[in-house]
Amino acid sequence: xxxxxxRTEPVVRIAVDLNRCQGYAQCAFLAPETFAMHGExxxxxxxxxxxxxxxxxxxxxxxxxxxxxxxDAVDVPAEAVPGGx
Amino acid sequence: xxxxxxxxxxxxxxxIVVVGASLAGLRAAETLRDEGxxxxxxxxxxxxxxxxxxxxxxxxxxxxxxxxxRTALPRLRSVxxxxxxxxxxxxxxxxxxxxxxxxxxxxxxxxxxxxTGVRARRWPHEGEAALDGVFVLRGRxxxxxxxxxxxxxxxxxxxxxxxxxxxxxxxxxxxRGHAVTVAERGGAPLVGALGxxxxxxxxxxxxxxxxxxxxxxxxxxxxxDAAGRVRAAQLSDGSTVETDVVVVxxxxxxxxxxxxxxxxxxxPRGIACDAGCRAFDIRGIVTDDIYAAGDVxxxxxxxxxxxxxxLEHWGNAVAQAEIAAHNMLSESVDRVPHMxxxxxxxxxxxxxxxxxxxxxxxxxxxxxxxxxxxRRFVGVYGYQGRVIGAVAFDQARWLPxxxxxxxxxxxxxxxxATVDRRPDGQRPMDADFPDPSVPSHGPTVTVSGYSPAxxxxxxxxxx
Numbered sequence: 003x004x005x006x007x008x009r010t011e012p013v014v015r016i017a018v019d020l021n022r023c024q025g026y027a028q029c030a031f032l033a034p035e036t037f038a039m040h041g042e043x044x045x046x047x048x049x050x051x052x053x054x055x056x057x058x059x060x061x062x063x064x065x066x067x068x069x070x071x072x073x074d075a076v077d078v079p080a081e082a083v084p085g086g087x
Numbered sequence: 088x089x090x091x092x093x094x095x096x097x098x099x100x101x102x103i104v105v106v107g108a109s110l111a112g113l114r115a116a117e118t119l120r121d122e123g124x125x126x127x128x129x130x131x132x133x134x135x136x137x138x139x140x141x142x143x144x145x146x147x148x149x150x151x152x153x154x155x156x157r158t159a160l161p162r163l164r165s166v167x168x169x170x171x172x173x174x175x176x177x178x179x180x181x182x183x184x185x186x187x188x189x190x191x192x193x194x195x196x197x198x199x200x201x202x203t204g205v206r207a208r209r210w211p212h213e214g215e216a217a218l219d220g221v222f223v224l225r226g227r228x229x230x231x232x233x234x235x236x237x238x239x240x241x242x243x244x245x246x247x248x249x250x251x252x253x254x255x256x257x258x259x260x261x262x263r264g265h266a267v268t269v270a271e272r273g274g275a276p277l278v279g280a281l282g283x284x285x286x287x288x289x290x291x292x293x294x295x296x297x298x299x300x301x302x303x304x305x306x307x308x309x310x311x312d313a314a315g316r317v318r319a320a321q322l323s324d325g326s327t328v329e330t331d332v333v334v335v336x337x338x339x340x341x342x343x344x345x346x347x348x349x350x351x352x353x354x355p356r357g358i359a360c361d362a363g364c365r366a367f368d369i370r371g372i373v374t375d376d377i378y379a380a381g382d383v384x385x386x387x388x389x390x391x392x393x394x395x396x397x398l399e400h401w402g403n404a405v406a407q408a409e410i411a412a413h414n415m416l417s418e419s420v421d422r423v424p425h426m427x428x429x430x431x432x433x434x435x436x437x438x439x440x441x442x443x444x445x446x447x448x449x450x451x452x453x454x455x456x457x458x459x460x461x462r463r464f465v466g467v468y469g470y471q472g473r474v475i476g477a478v479a480f481d482q483a484r485w486l487p488x489x490x491x492x493x494x495x496x497x498x499x500x501x502x503x504a505t506v507d508r509r510p511d512g513q514r515p516m517d518a519d520f521p522d523p524s525v526p527s528h529g530p531t532v533t534v535s536g537y538s539p540a541x542x543x544x545x546x547x548x549x550x
Contacts, residue, residue, distance in 0.1 A: 013157075014161075015159050015160065015161040015162070016161055017140045017160055017161050019401075019402070019405075020142065020401070020432045021401070021402040021430045021431070021432060021441075023432075023483075024483050024484045025439060025483060025484075040146075040434060040437065041434070041437030041438060041439060041481070042437075042439070042481055043438075043439035043481045043483055044434030044437070044438070044439035045434075046146060046147050046150070046152060046434075047143070047147065047153075048147060048152065048153045048157075049140055049143050049147075049153055049157060049158045049159070050153070050154075050157035050158065050159065072161045072163065073161055074161040074162055075161070075162060075163050075164055076162040076163075076164060076165050083137035083170045083172065
């Protein structure tokens, strides 16, 4: 398995605190490649997306009324875990 | 320690070891650095992966919308740690302050955080558990293996145990179009966590989505073919389910075996600690250098009669990790207790299920909003005349209100007029929890230990 250092495509990692999430769906409008509603209230998301999406992710995270979206704050290669992919 | 500069020295050049490199371990490491720890930080993890997030494994990963090896947790800040991954901790020497690793190495510490979590309970029959096509779902590798097998298009998936994980797996399989049988020992799905009233709604939900749900039954044996592939399961009612994929979802076992004989108060129910996440030793004396956080910890909670709670919840892992890390670096008067109200979520069959408090402590339930029939409601749980928990089916935005009721130990039945007053809405009923002594997949909250609320004392004045 390739480590983050060997990866060619830079990525952004995200997580959503679904205790906070109340299904306002702002993220699903702003970054539909990453977030999608699943039923009326539940949120499905892709935990790792291309670096090219970072701008949209930042918008989605900022627009979340309950601030439930956690986005990578550090450069992935700089914090790489040796052999830990 | 106090006032003699030892704490400053610890922050400057101490050694902190975190055993368990998952959500709690990572968030603790980030908090330690946030709070100015500049010493040596070591992260020990039994899996060869950097910290990853588990909730997507039973949802987007099984649906084929995310990849199991692309679930690493976002980093909220740099942790500048030495990572020792792929080697489990195998022992603890409390006197010498050393963690032993399975490869024989020893890692010394000044402060230790134990966040070793839980693991999936395996199918008890070893030969049957080893059959090709028998899975559990807890880790990244489990998720990858199961997702691969589902992509091959099995004829039928049998899920053993209808707790939250089992139900989410069944939901994902149905959404992918696979035939699914769910076998549950209790009377309904989710019954251990939410009781029989809500469990009945979960059962209807499963059946409405085409799940072949069998309740009140146990799987007694798994049959393999000549090539060692699972082909059928025998049920306690005498029936046979032909299946080529079996997912065992029988709850979790706490990872405390490595602490056996160490003198720490650790056992099958977890690691006992105080409200500040400091671990107790087996004599019941609190340690000052060993902390526990996440699924493996059991802490007394003031809102729940100081009973020891172990919570297999995402939010609890984060909150306890932050508190343990803060307290590790604080003088005793600056320490903070873990008092967060438990909360969790699950999404299955298109419904968003969320809960606050400890429903499984409740004896009664009142449907305060919506209706069970519409599968869109809030249920409030009562215990000894107070509100102890609440669950919402597609009504998540109301839960903060109910959380306040729990925090304020509001009376049950609640005295407010419901928003959508209904004839059946104001009557509490038996929440119908199963006898906790009967084994099942279990709730994700375990209440254990001595409760002062249960104490019976009589004042006998001397004459």
